[in-house]
Amino acid sequence: MQLNDLVSSNSVEKDAWTAIENSILYYRGRPIGTLAASDVTIEALNYDQCFVRDFVSSALIFLSKGRTDIVRNFLEETLRLQPKERQLNAYMPGRGLMPASFKVVCDGEEEYLEPDFGEHAIARVTPVDSCLWWVLLLRAYVVATRDFSLAYQPDFQHGLRLIMELCLATRFDMYPTLLVPDGACMIDRRMGIFGHPLEIQALFFAALRAARELLVCQGNEDIVTAIDNRLPLLQTHIRQHYWMDLHRLNKIYRFKSEEYGKAAANPFNVYADSLPYYELDKWLPRKGGYLVGNVGPSQLDTRFFALANMMAIVSDLTSEDQSQAIMNLIEERWEDLVGDMPMKICFPALENEEYKIVTGCDPKNIPWSYHNGGSWPVLLWLLSAAAVKTNRIDLAHRAVEIAETRLHEDEWPEYYDGKKGRLTGKQARKYQTWTIAGFLLAKELLRNPRFLPLVSFGSFSVEPASRACEFEIVETNTLYFG
Ligand code: GLC
Numbered sequence: 001m002q003l004n005d006l007v008s009s010n011s012v013e014k015d016a017w018t019a020i021e022n023s024i025l026y027y028r029g030r031p032i033g034t035l036a037a038s039d040v041t042i043e044a045l046n047y048d049q050c051f052v053r054d055f056v057s058s059a060l061i062f063l064s065k066g067r068t069d070i071v072r073n074f075l076e077e078t079l080r081l082q083p084k085e086r087q088l089n090a091y092m093p094g095r096g097l098m099p100a101s102f103k104v105v106c107d108g109e110e111e112y113l114e115p116d117f118g119e120h121a122i123a124r125v126t127p128v129d130s131c132l133w134w135v136l137l138l139r140a141y142v143v144a145t146r147d148f149s150l151a152y153q154p155d156f157q158h159g160l161r162l163i164m165e166l167c168l169a170t171r172f173d174m175y176p177t178l179l180v181p182d183g184a185c186m187i188d189r190r191m192g193i194f195g196h197p198l199e200i201q202a203l204f205f206a207a208l209r210a211a212r213e214l215l216v217c218q219g220n221e222d223i224v225t226a227i228d229n230r231l232p233l234l235q236t237h238i239r240q241h242y243w244m245d246l247h248r249l250n251k252i253y254r255f256k257s258e259e260y261g262k263a264a265a266n267p268f269n270v271y272a273d274s275l276p277y278y279e280l281d282k283w284l285p286r287k288g289g290y291l292v293g294n295v296g297p298s299q300l301d302t303r304f305f306a307l308a309n310m311m312a313i314v315s316d317l318t319s320e321d322q323s324q325a326i327m328n329l330i331e332e333r334w335e336d337l338v339g340d341m342p343m344k345i346c347f348p349a350l351e352n353e354e355y356k357i358v359t360g361c362d363p364k365n366i367p368w369s370y371h372n373g374g375s376w377p378v379l380l381w382l383l384s385a386a387a388v389k390t391n392r393i394d395l396a397h398r399a400v401e402i403a404e405t406r407l408h409e410d411e412w413p414e415y416y417d418g419k420k421g422r423l424t425g426k427q428a429r430k431y432q433t434w435t436i437a438g439f440l441l442a443k444e445l446l447r448n449p450r451f452l453p454l455v456s457f458g459s460f461s462v463e464p465a466s467r468a469c470e471f472e473i474v475e476t477n478t479l480y481f482g
Contacts, residue, residue, distance in 0.1 A: 012408045013443065016436045019412065020058060023433045024070065025050050027104050028111050031070040032077050034058040034437075036101070037414065037429035046116065047429055049101040052078060052130040053186055056137055057378055057437035063144040064444050064451045071141050072150060078102070078134060079159045081115040093117035096162030098134045100127035100188070123190065125183035128200055131163040132207035139210035140454040151214045160215055161223055167204065168226045176233035177295075178204045186307060187345065187371045192358040195296040198242060198308040202291075205234055206315035209457050238291065238317055241268070244302060245289030245325060249280055252300070270300045279348075283336075288329030289322060293346065304329075304337065304347045310382035314389050314456050327392045330383075334398075341375040341406065341421030342399035343383055349373025364427060368419050375421030377403055377413070378438035384445045388452050400442050412436045 023034040033050030059071045081102060083095050093099075099115035118126045138160070142151050150156060173179045175196060182194035185203070193199060212227045252275065255266040280302060290309055294301035313323040330337050337344050349367040350358050359365045365372040380403055387396035407413075414432035415425040445451055452458075 012404060013440060015408060016412075016440050019431055019436050020061070020433065020440070023058075023431070023436075025104060027073075027077065027113065030073050032073045033070070033102075034433045036433060038431040038433070039429040042427075042429060045122075046101055046103075046120070049103040049116070050074075051101040052098055052127070053100075053133050054378075054434045056133050057381060057434040057441060059137055060140060060381070060451075060454055061437050061441045061444060063140055063454060064441070064448070068141065068145050071137065071144075075134070075138055075141060075150070075156075077113060079155060081113060082131075082159055082162065084158070084162065091119065093119070094166060096131065096159075096166035098127070098130035098163070100125075100130055121188065123183060123188075125188045126181055127188070128178070128180045128184035129186065129203055131166065132200075132203040135160065135163060135207040135210045135214070136203070136455065139214055142214065143454050152216065157215065157220065160211055161220060163207075164211055164215070164223045164227065167207070168223070168230060176230055176237050177201050189362060189365060189371055190358070190360050191346075191365065191371050192301065192350070193294060193305075195294055195299070197294045197301075197305075198238075198291050198312075199293075199305050200308075201234070201238055201242075202308040202311035202315065202317055205231070205238070205317045206311060206455075206457075208234070209315060235317060238312070239319060239322065241295050242291040243289060243322060244280070244284070244292050246281075246284050246286060248289070249277070249284060253277055268295060268300065269298050271298060274298070275300060275302060283333065285329060285332035287325060288332050289325035290329050291318065291322075291326075304344075306337070306343050306345055306347075306376075306379050307382060310379070310386040313386040314382070314452075316457060323386070323390050324392075327386065327390050327395060331392075331395055335420065338383075338399055338402070339375065339420035339422075340402065341377060341416040342403055343375060343379045344421070345371055345374055345376045345379065345415075347373060369417040369426060370415055373419075374425060375416040375418075376435075377407055377415075378432075378434040381438040381441035381445065384442040385452060385455055388445055388449045389456055389458070393446060393449075396442065396446055400439075400446065403439060403442075407435065407439055412439075 023038050024031045025033045025035055033055050035048055036051050036054050037047040055074060062070055078098060081099055083093050086095050097117055099117045100121055102113050102115040105112055105114045118124055138151055142148055171179055177196040178200055180200050182190050185199045187193055208227050208231055215224055257266060257269055257271055259266055290304050291312055292301060293303040293305045309326050312318045313326060336347055349372045351367045355367055364370050380399060383399055384396040387393050410424055411430040412432055412435045413424045413428040413430055414435060415428050417423040417425050
C-alpha cells in the first residue's frame, strides 16, 4: 500500500507523512525503522540513528495505516541485536537488554547494524525502557495484524523470556517496582529519576501485561507465574504509594516519622519538610490528582511526569477514579501542563540549587528547558490515548488544535522551552520524527478511537492461547520476586 493513498487531504498531515517517509531507515533494501531526526542544520550526534523508544510512535501510526512490514522488520532486526548469552565482561550489555538505538553501517558491499546499549550514549545511560517498549510494540503488532505467529516463533518467545528474566530477577530490593539507574528512559539524563521512577514503572506494568498475553509457550510457566504474582502487587503499590491528591496530601502532611514495623502509616519515612506542601495545596484542584514521580526511602518526588501518568491511564495501572482525577488535573491546570504546546514532560522544573545538585548543572536541562520542564509534542499522542480511554476527548481535541497551529510552521521541533512552551527548544532538532508521528497518531486516535487497543488493554485483549510451541527453554536458575 502506498502512503499517498492513505493520507487525508489535510495539507499539514500530508507534509507530515512526507517527512515520516523521508525518515525511514533501510537495511539491505528493507525498511526497518525511522531516524530520530532529519535535521541537516545541526550536528547529528546520534539523531541519525533509529531509537527504539522513538520508533514506537512511528510504528503505531504505520500499524494504524496497515503498513505492518516496517514494524515487523524492526521487531525482527532488533530481536537479533538483543544479547542472548550471559556476559562475562561487566561493560557489556546484559542478556535480554534492548538497545537504545542502532544504525546501519556500510562495509564495502556489506551492510550491518550497530547497536548502542548505552556504551556510546552521552553519560553512558542504560536504556531500561527499550525492552519494555519492544514488548509493547510486539503486542501492538499482534493486535493490529491479529497474527500471533510472529510472537509465537521460538526466537520471539525466547527474546520475551529474556526480557522478563531481566525485569523479574531477584534483586537487592523489597518493592514490587523496578529498581533502575538515572536516565533509564525518555529522560535519558541525570534528572533525579533513579531508584523507582514512575516513568519506568508505568512502562513496566504495561509491558508485564503485554508479555503475559504473548508468552504462551511450553516452558514459560515459571515466568507466567512470576508475572501473575507481580502484576497485582505492582498495581496496588503504585495506586497506594504514588497517588497524590488533596486527601492524600492531608494524610502525608500529618504523617509521623521514624515508625518501625509493619503497621507504619508512613512506611517510607517521608519527612514533612521535604515536600512542597504549600505549593501543592495551592496547585491541586479539589477533584484532581496524579501519580508522583518517585517513591523511595524518605523520598517522595512530587513532580508530575506526563508520559508515565498517561501510560498509567492507558494500561489501567490507575483505577478508573484516579484516571479521571488525572484528566481533571490536566483540565484544571491546563496552562501549566499544556500551555502553548502539549505537553510538559514534567512539572514543575527543578530550579536554583535543586537544579544544580540534581542535574549536575546540566546546561541543556536548565529550568523550563528540555527534560527539565520543557514541552514535548510527542506526548500529544499519549495525551490523546489517555483522553480516549477516559472519554475526555474534548481535552485532546483542544491540545491537537494548539499543536497543529505551530508544529508545521516551526518545522516539527523536538521540544519547546519556557513555562508555557512558547520558545522553540534551545537545542531542539527540527524534523524530529516522533514529533511528527506523535502528531499524526494523536489525530488518528481522535478520528478512529478503535486504534486505542494498540496500546490499551481494556475491551479487546489478546487472549493467551493454549497452543504450545515446539521448543523448550533450557536453563532457569533465576528466582522470582513474588
Ligand atoms: C534525546 C531524548 C531521548 C530520545 C533521543 C532521540 O536523547 O532525551 O528521549 O530518544 O533524544 O530522539
